[in-house]
Amino acid sequence: MRSWTVRSLVLLAWTAAALPLLQWDRPTQLPLLSSAVDDGVRTDAASRLSHLSEWCASSKRNFMDDLARNKASEWIMVMGNEAGDLDSMVSAIALAYDIAHTKGKPAKAVPLLQVTNDAIDLRPENKLALDMAGMEKGHRDLLTLDDLPFKPSHLWKLGKRIQGIMLVDHNMPLSYWKDTPVLGMVDHHHDKGVNKSADPRVIAQSGSCSSLITSIFFSHHHTHGPVPRSLSDLLLYTIAIDTKGLKKGTELDQRAVETLFPHSQYADQDHWKVMKRLSKELKKAKKDLDGLTLTQLIQRDWKGDVVFDSTVPVHLGFASIPRSLRSMISQTANQTAAAFFEVDNAWAHDNKVDIAILLTNYKDAQGNKQREIIMTVRADHRIDEAEAERLFTDVKREIEEAKELQLTPWNDGQDLGRWRAAWTHSRADGGRKVVRPLVEKAVQHW
Numbered sequence: 006m007r008s009w010t011v012r013s014l015v016l017l018a019w020t021a022a023a024l025p026l027l028q029w030d031r032p033t034q035l036p037l038l039s040s041a042v043d044d045g046v047r048t049d050a051a052s053r054l055s056h057l058s059e060w061c062a063s064s065k066r067n068f069m070d071d072l073a074r075n076k077a078s079e080w081i082m083v084m085g086n087e088a089g090d091l092d093s094m095v096s097a098i099a100l101a102y103d104i105a106h107t108k109g110k111p112a113k114a115v116p117l118l119q120v121t122n123d124a125i126d127l128r129p130e131n132k133l134a135l136d137m138a139g140m141e142k143g144h145r146d147l148l149t150l151d152d153l154p155f156k157p158s159h160l161w162k163l164g165k166r167i168q169g170i171m172l173v174d175h176n177m178p179l180s181y182w183k184d185t186p187v188l189g190m191v192d193h194h195h196d197k198g199v200n201k202s203a204d205p206r207v208i209a210q211s212g213s214c215s216s217l218i219t220s221i222f223f224s225h226h227h228t229h230g231p232v233p234r235s236l237s238d239l240l241l242y243t244i245a246i247d248t249k250g251l252k253k254g255t256e257l258d259q260r261a262v263e264t265l266f267p268h269s270q271y272a273d274q275d276h277w278k279v280m281k282r283l284s285k286e287l288k289k290a291k292k293d294l295d296g297l298t299l300t301q302l303i304q305r306d307w308k309g310d311v312v313f314d315s316t317v318p319v320h321l322g323f324a325s326i327p328r329s330l331r332s333m334i335s336q337t338a339n340q341t342a343a344a345f346f347e348v349d350n351a352w353a354h355d356n357k358v359d360i361a362i363l364l365t366n367y368k369d370a371q372g373n374k375q376r377e378i379i380m381t382v383r384a385d386h387r388i389d390e391a392e393a394e395r396l397f398t399d400v401k402r403e404i405e406e407a408k409e410l411q412l413t414p415w416n417d418g419q420d421l422g423r424w425r426a427a428w429t430h431s432r433a434d435g436g437r438k439v440v441r442p443l444v445e446k447a448v449q450h451w
């Protein structure tokens with residue numbers, strides 16, 4: 006794989022360095038969000054599935070068949086992070102497709118979404134983007150955690166049933182992969198410095214991991230010509246949402262868009278305008294969460310795993326929720342904090358979470374952005390009551406001492422109950438990026 010990586014890196018370096026700023030100024034007509042039926046593989050009206058959908062379905066089927074016959078040892082599983090956002094999903098699909106079609110040395114690769122099938126549509130923007138790219142409704146064409154016949158850790162532990170995993174859109178394997186070889190990683194988050202023998206190991210700044218995948222993709226020749234239209238479209242949707250229609254992001258993102266456009270259904274339209282409109286449409290979809298239950302709101306953007314560098318391993322998880330605690334409370338049957346925490350509690354219990362942090366963001370009556378931090382600790386999985394008490398006290402102190410947050414305790418005259426706390430603050434960038442390190446620090450030292 007060596008030359009593969011070097012080529013990719015050269016391309017990345019060139020991409021970042023050499024950008025003539027893009028000039029897209031053609032006038033535009035846009036039938037934008039037409040459901041994209043591309044590559045002509047199957048066009049019967051009942052199931053207008055794209056080539057990409059068919060490839061995903063067949064790679065999933067072949068992988069599952071091989072696994073059932075214990076013949077999957079050549080397979081590489083390519084996966085995004087456990088929050089299952091569009092970038093994670095599309096990066097995994099695109100890299101797996103690239104590996105499976107690389108001219109001269111194709112390998113067996115299947116994208117795995119590290120969520121359950123029913124979690125995909127909890128992000129309406131995922132649903133919309135997949136639908137526009139001609140993917141299957143209900144997402145049976147995609148391999149999710151609940152499709153696996155074994156625990157992920159068993160794929161390696163019980164007889165090396167797969168070749169290994171590749172990570173995209175994160176660079177630390179979830180703990181359940183344990184010793185499973187990490188064959189590659191491509192990411193745009195802070196480099197945690199692990200699994201150094203991964204090859205490729207490309208970690209670079211970009212608005213979207215999909216942009217990094219795009220540059221790798223286009224550094225290879227493929228067995229059947231250029232990138233399929235449905236895949237180009239899907240990558241563009243992801244970059245559009247991650248860069249707010251190229252308003253944010255880096256030159257890498259711009260270069261990726263420029264590279265993808267001629268292969269997409271938008272080829273003859275104005276790139277900037279299309280990206281802006283796609284971003285708007287997807288953002289609108291993203292905000293449409295009205296049908297979700299409280300549990301689904303917690304599940305939608307959940308990132309959790311067991312932390313091993315503390316004295317006793319604990320499962321620490323974070324949810325980001327675009328709703329205020331008050332509005333979630335009003336969604337319960339008797340509209341009390343107790344009822345809300347019962348739901349939170351059930352989620353933590355079912356997922357063996359010891360410490361759950363819910364981070365909300367919403368606009369108040371004056372239209373100002375507000376945030377809340379809601380913390381709960383449980384003693385029914387890995388830790389006993391004394392440990393839970395200590396953990397709760399330590400994490401609470403760490404959060405409250407963070408001067409940059411200027412917290413106000415939230416209690417609304419209601420008793421939140423044991424090992425529960427909530428605060429409000431209005432630091433605009435005070436989401437997971439700020440709170441998580443505080444909590445992790447406390448957890449490591451308690």
Ligand SMILES: *[C@@H]1O[C@H](CO)[C@@H](O)[C@H](O)[C@H]1NC(C)=O
Nearest residue numbers: 178183184185186187199200
């Ligand atoms: C990858 O790094 C993680 C974190 O250090 C470690 O737990 C895991 O065992 C490593 N994987 C391999 C195959 O070495």
Ligand SMILES: *[C@@H]1O[C@H](CO)[C@@H](O)[C@H](O)[C@H]1NC(C)=O
Nearest residue numbers: 338339340341343344345347
């Ligand atoms: C409200 O409902 C919750 C959960 O069902 C229950 O635990 C709590 O006691 C109820 N509170 C009141 C005031 O009815």
Ligand SMILES: [Mn+2]
Nearest residue numbers: 092174213214
């Ligand atoms: Mn990402």
